[in-house]
Amino acid sequence: MDFATYQPIPNLPVSNRPKMVILGGGFAGLKLARKMIKSEYQVILLDKNNYHQFQPLFYQVATAALEPSAISFPLRRIFHNTPNVTFRMAEAQAVDQEQKRLFTNQGYIDYDHLVLAMGADTNYFGMKNIMEYSTPMKTVSEALYIRNRIISNYEKAINIADVAARKALMNVVIVGGGPTGVELAGAIAELRNNVFPKDYPELNFKNMRVVLAEAGPKLLAGMSQEASEKAVVYLDNLGVEIMVSAAVEDYDGLTIKIKDHESLETRTLLWAAGVKPNHIKGLKEEQMIPNGRLKVNQYNQLSGAESIYVVGDLCVQTDEDYPRGHPQVAQVAIQQADNLANNFIAWADNREPKAFKYKDLGSMATVGRKLAVVDLPFIKFQGFTAWITWLFVHLMAIVGVKNRIFIFLDWAWNYLSFDPALRLLIRPRYVKPKEQDELVEEKHE
Numbered sequence: 001m002d003f004a005t006y007q008p009i010p011n012l013p014v015s016n017r018p019k020m021v022i023l024g025g026g027f028a029g030l031k032l033a034r035k036m037i038k039s040e041y042q043v044i045l046l047d048k049n050n051y052h053q054f055q056p057l058f059y060q061v062a063t064a065a066l067e068p069s070a071i072s073f074p075l076r077r078i079f080h081n082t083p084n085v086t087f088r089m090a091e092a093q094a095v096d097q098e099q100k101r102l103f104t105n106q107g108y109i110d111y112d113h114l115v116l117a118m119g120a121d122t123n124y125f126g127m128k129n130i131m132e133y134s135t136p137m138k139t140v141s142e143a144l145y146i147r148n149r150i151i152s153n154y155e156k157a158i159n160i161a162d163v164a165a166r167k168a169l170m171n172v173v174i175v176g177g178g179p180t181g182v183e184l185a186g187a188i189a190e191l192r193n194n195v196f197p198k199d200y201p202e203l204n205f206k207n208m209r210v211v212l213a214e215a216g217p218k219l220l221a222g223m224s225q226e227a228s229e230k231a232v233v234y235l236d237n238l239g240v241e242i243m244v245s246a247a248v249e250d251y252d253g254l255t256i257k258i259k260d261h262e263s264l265e266t267r268t269l270l271w272a273a274g275v276k277p278n279h280i281k282g283l284k285e286e287q288m289i290p291n292g293r294l295k296v297n298q299y300n301q302l303s304g305a306e307s308i309y310v311v312g313d314l315c316v317q318t319d320e321d322y323p324r325g326h327p328q329v330a331q332v333a334i335q336q337a338d339n340l341a342n343n344f345i346a347w348a349d350n351r352e353p354k355a356f357k358y359k360d361l362g363s364m365a366t367v368g369r370k371l372a373v374v375d376l377p378f379i380k381f382q383g384f385t386a387w388i389t390w391l392f393v394h395l396m397a398i399v400g401v402k403n404r405i406f407i408f409l410d411w412a413w414n415y416l417s418f419d420p421a422l423r424l425l426i427r428p429r430y431v432k433p434k435e436q437d438e439l440v441e442e443k444h445e
Contacts (some may be wrong), residue, residue: 003094013086015042020344021102021109023092023280024117025052025075028312028333030399032115037082040348042107046102048091050075053140053400056330057407059180062270063187064151068140070406073399089126092118094281097305113307113344114292115336120313120328123274133253134271136349137180146270150188153267154200163207168265170208173256175248177214178222179365182231184270185212186368189238198232210240211264215247222327223363230382234292234367243244248273265389276326277314289316293325298355300340308350311336317356326358335359366390 018041020030025047033045054071061068075087101110106275108433122136137143150172157169172188174181189210197205212219212235219235219242220228235242245260250257256264277292287303288294293316295303296356302308312333317327326332336356343353364386372386381389391411396403 003096003108005104006103006108009088009090009104009109011087012040012044012109013083015084017042017084018112018348019044019110020113020115020116020178021046021111022117023047023102024119024312025049025087026055026117026119026312026333027330028119028337029115029117030075030078031334031337032117032311032341033085034078034336035338036344037079037085039084039341039345041084041113041344043085043195044111045075045079045085046089046090046092046104046109047075047087050087050089052078052399056135056394056397058140058143059184059187060151061140061376062146062184063191064136064147065187066407068144070410071315071398072140072404073403092280095308096282097284097308099309111307113309114310115340116302116310116314117312117333118278118280118314119333120275120277122271123276124271124343125274127248127250130248130251130269130271131137134175134269136271137148137184138275139372146268149268152381154203155283158200158202164265166203167207167209168254169209169267170203171215171264171266172203172209172268172270173264174270174272175210175213176274177216177219177242177244178210178272179220179363180272181212181214182219182235182365182367183270185210185240186235186238186366186371189235189240190368193239208348209264209266210238211243211266212240213246213248213258213261215245217245219244220363222329223365223373224375224380226380227363227375227382230373231365231367234371234373238368249401275313299343300336309340311340319357322358329363331361332358364390364393 020041020043021335022033025045033043036043051072051074057066060066070376075265079085085322092102092104093102101108122132122138135146135231137146153169157166174185189393192205192208192210218228219231223237232242246261247259248256249259251269254265256269294310294314294315296310296315300309300311302310313328318325335358339354339356346353357444360377364372364374366372366387370384370387372390373382373388374389395404395408398407
């Protein structure tokens, strides 16, 4: 890639203010950009999508409880009438740390301050077959793909006479026992128990297995023992098969091989087992730790870089309370962005910056329609009250009043009727010459 031929990104605002480029419109990047409105900086926010995605509710899109637009918000709309903040849809490719220049697929942009907030992507731990045949859930489009795939499998299963082949289409296996895996397993189990039998009365859903496999010794490893044990009870009552100390070794699109456990057959393997940092070219090896996270100081400044800052999942920042770095959760990203914004304003006013100190506000996960587990710093509780708390916290965190109203109405309807109305199989008009299912079938012939 010859970056020497790149031209500047056209039509960017011209300003004498210090130019701050924020790369990524997730929780951290959006928080920082919004706090910099009316500041002394000219802010350019870049993202490969033109919308912000609320990741904690991806699983509800995947299980037909919410429409994709309900958890997505146009970035341009957020920055209406904000002369010092500009959004551009662009995908970063490399950074030249010496020239203070960022290269994107739309051209390059020079910066005074660069903030990397690109987040993390799915980690397949080097297993190529898992990467090829499993389905991750890190974007709205991937969540929508999961919804389509599950519904498509049942439409196929209803036309198949062979029981074994039908079971493989109906079974769903989720790998990863964190909040995402637990929430996804509970939601799919409730669909199996209450919704799909009405849609497909010809199928025997007692033959459908919902399996949650976790490589570690317990579910919800980042939460309390009480939360983990309650989650197991709730999932067990829903009929989810839980496998712990179950490291997935391989998957060929049909058979999952699990260390020290039985092999499982499914056409739907949902991967929620880990994350890895997103990177661009130009970052130096000495600026990162072995797992790829970037080293920053107490002000989120990148090690060995004068004008580059890193926030969120991409960075590792250590202190006495977190000697191995903070957990890769949304609250860390939001708080780091908030502190960095305050520091940029302080620097502009010639005031001393403030070192970042993470305040753990707690963790929570929902299990099914009316049960959840909540760990707060001062109390731990589970059950229906925890579910109401989970609903309130997530509803208030959604960007946009309209989105909150739609989500509240969807949740209310689903709770009262338990008949989500979004079980639509929506396919793109263009179909690849060979879909994944065809490749798998050829492999097993």
